[in-house]
């Protein structure tokens with residue numbers, strides 16, 4: 001990770017941060033300042049730059065932005081490039097960060113950069129190699145294990161409420177393909193930390209890649225189509241263990257699961273119209289079928305957030321468990337399910353689902369087509385811009 005090529009910056013985080021203060025404070029990072037503001041040599045600076053690439057933990061956008069600004073100030077002096085436009089969220093935030101350091105000398109910026117990297121390196125502690133368990137597959141943003149006949153796919157970005165990045169969609173597709181073929185009997189999806197999943201990572205829509213916004217929309221549409229297809233075609237019993245709030249695409253695909261267990265405090269929220277978007281995950285078909293048109297419309301059109309108990313009454317959730325005993329009760333039950341004859345389970349699932357498959361693929365195609373249009377619409381751009389400017393909690 002070179003300071004000069006910071007890739008992922010959450011615009012709302014930056015808006016919040018840039019609006020709140022032009023002074024950088026970095027929670028959780030103890031700065032080891034030397035006190036000698038002019039002390040860092042060019043060699044110290046280059047060493048720090050090299051050390052940055054060895055960090056194992058992502059320091060978060062706030063810190064990456066600070067690193068970026070200090071790097072620019074140290075190497076180029078005060079920012080005198082034209083201010084990016086309002087809609088260019090990421091470059092504008094980077095520009096603001098650099099600009100805010102204009103009273104800091106280049107030497108001072110160099111020292112602060114060196115101190116900051118040192119603090120990040122020492123915060124990581126000594127490097128200890130911990131080999132993954134034998135049954136674990138290596139993914140960046142998922143934890144996938146197979147044990148007792150159960151393959152568990154766990155969203156694993158708890159610090160971002162398990163929001164799904166573009167790479168994570170690809171990992172999920174891969175993990176589902178593997179799980180469908182491995183020797184497990186059932187597959188379980190769940191989340192790390194206090195959320196099940198906060199849905200699509202909204203940063204997926206912010207960087208405008210080469211090829212422009214149309215290409216971005218088309219590529220995202222293709223990815224989404226494959227993602228949803230992996231659920232439609234999943235050959236074994238697929239069970240969601242909803243350990244906390246669920247949003248967006250993590251809720252819509254629940255209609256394609258065979259069983260959904262939820263903890264009492266979980267919530268289910270599909271804020272599509274609020275984001276100028278439209279439903280996906282086949283929910284425009286499965287939700288009305290599960291809960292009736294009116295209730296589906298409250299969720300899919302009017303952004304109604306429902307509790308676990310309400311979702312259970314609607315038929316989206318199979319059973320709700322008290323928060324205190326959720327994990328033990330659910331996993332005891334899942335382990336018993338995984339002792340059932342695998343072929344019988346898979347064939348029975350296929351009997352239940354196969355009549356619908358063709359329909360579901362057609363629905364998926366139509367939803368993706370509509371979403372590609374939506375992503376390019378003024379309504380959607382305006383909604384995302386409003387969201388980033390205000391960052392309301394949904």
Ligand SMILES: CCCCCC/C=C/C(=O)SCCNC(=O)CCNC(=O)[C@H](O)C(C)(C)COP(=O)(O)OP(=O)(O)OC[C@H]1O[C@@H](n2cnc3c(N)ncnc32)[C@H](O)[C@@H]1OP(=O)(O)O
Pocket residue numbers: 010012013060061062159160161163164166169198199200201202203204220221223224247248249250271272275280392393394
């Ligand atoms: C291939 C593309 C397919 C697209 C398919 C279409 C899919 C559509 C959807 O899924 S729509 C739903 C999208 N999700 C949202 O709109 C949720 C947005 N997030 C929130 O409203 C809140 O963050 C929250 C309610 C989920 C959690 O609030 P709170 O408990 O107060 O925590 P924080 O807001 O401080 O969140 C912690 C940390 O996580 C980051 N984060 C959370 N959710 C997302 C997200 N969906 N995308 C990106 N980042 C997210 C949040 O910014 C914080 O980061 P920070 O610490 O500030 O760096």
